[in-house]
Amino acid sequence: MGDLESIKVFLAVAEQRSFVAAARALSMTPPSVTRSVNALEARLGVQLLLRTTRQVSLTSAGAAYALRVAPLVQGLDDATEDLRDGQSQTAGLIRINAPMSMGERVLPDVISQFRTLHPRVSVALTLTDRLIDVVAEQTDLAIRISEPPRDKLTIWRKICRVPRLLVAAPRYLDAQGTPAAPEDLLHHTCIAYDAGAGPEVWDLAAGATRRRITAGRVLSSNNGDLTARLAVNGEGIALLPRFIVAEALATGRLRAVLPGWSPPELWLTLTYPPYDRLPTRLATFSDFFETYVTETRPM
Amino acid sequence: MGDLESIKVFLAVAEQRSFVAAARALSMTPPSVTRSVNALEARLGVQLLLRTTRQVSLTSAGAAYALRVAPLVQGLDDATEDLRDGQSQTAGLIRINAPMSMGERVLPDVISQFRTLHPRVSVALTLTDRLIDVVAEQTDLAIRISEPPRDKLTIWRKICRVPRLLVAAPRYLDAQGTPAAPEDLLHHTCIAYDAGAGPEVWDLAAGATRRRITAGRVLSSNNGDLTARLAVNGEGIALLPRFIVAEALATGRLRAVLPGWSPPELWLTLTYPPYDRLPTRLATFSDFFETYVTETRPM
DNA sequence: ATTCACTATTCCACCTTTTGCAATAATGCC
């Protein structure tokens, strides 16, 4: 006989002024109603109802208690209902974390289109250029560009491959020479788009041939656009996702380097906290995001 | 595993960010905490907590729910506590019903003295000159002057006897003659202080001798003071409680009739709704009232 | 007055649920 339930039973009896009526209203048997109210009174140490076989009325304590407690119980029920709605319907807040490069490109579009479809969804967007801990950072959904995480603590979903390529400014290549083979990179300044800890090692493959190159001099940045800007400025050769440098390549400010050789592909992934069952709003957004990326192919 | 209790357990886990810590705080075993939270999540159909063996955190749904539900749970606890205090301490509202004659005499004094002793008590006073149904009238305590009620539905407590006597105005007695024996009343106008239904029958006793007299012409009123005023006006002979006519007797506006003969005594009683255990404020007031009446003897 | 219908309560056997302990699986730290 739960605490809350017995309060509800009491409120029903108080409203109906009858135990059997309350029993009917709550689909209970009269004995259960009696026991429930008795238990509540015993717990409270206060008599709430004055009962005769022919009429039930409230003590003043009972009246005061009912008046005070009814809105609280209602509030709990409302909270439960809203919670269920928020889970089953596509509504509520989605806390999204993404790398900055995406925040400036695809995300504004994705989010406004999604919110047109699902106006009851709010989005809190944070941009971070590092691998975040989704649970520690209170994030519902992290968009990452990386090798698929091996974390057991998170769930992740692959969206698509993110092709990368080596680029440099024409000015740099003119001055330092254009590498013809991976080994030439040893004599170049390499700009790493990475957390920048430890020596930068690039795996390059051309068909079945693979080369593992440790870059010579290294500049690094955890921000893709900054890395690209350094490359545009002629600071060196950068390894960057294609979508970041696409525009610079098109306008000629950057030129592809070693176009036959490609580094291991990264994946665009969605990472979630370790839900047993993903809330609807997250699943819906994830589906929408995948569709958007697949159809517009911005990578 | 009650509804409310499992919410409290969840809140404890959410606050402590740990199942074992919550278990310690609530004097439970860790398995119980796990089961309680699981049951709550199952009932809500929503995952509230993200658990690892090393860290516990809230889902956004869980955070929202905790934020919303915590004050409600606190409110319920507060209500319970206040209710207990209101019962155990002498505080709260006492709804008193009394006959008008008392409302104008003893009650103002009783209530103000009582409230000086117990300032946290409020009193709602209604004056009614009829036998009221304490439970139907939402009354905590009814002060009655009558023969002790035989009602099974109420509890009553005798305070003291209320002596009555026969009185008439000197003017009336001079005009109609002064009765010398009970039988003489048959030829007088009798003013009844009573609900005034049916013929007025007065039982008079002088020592062991008893006479049952049916009054001749009858005036009646359910208000003691009105009855007394009619008697003062010389309308007839009235049977009234002594405390109502004491002043008129002292000033000579009324004179006692058949002083050797006295009607059955009435009782000043306190009547309560059918409480199993009387709330403290009512018991305290009742004790105070009895002491006041006994010491000042206003009857 | 007495019967009658209805109500709140209690009794009792049955059964679901809960509880605590021990065992298990999982995780972060040394």
Add this chain to the structure above:
DNA sequence: GGCATTATTGCAAAAGGTGGAATAGTGAAT
């Protein structure tokens, strides 16, 4: 790679809740 700690689960014992029938009490109708 252990080690300590944590959340969880299995299992048997215990507790508590459940409904149906019986009981007592009440107000109204006869």
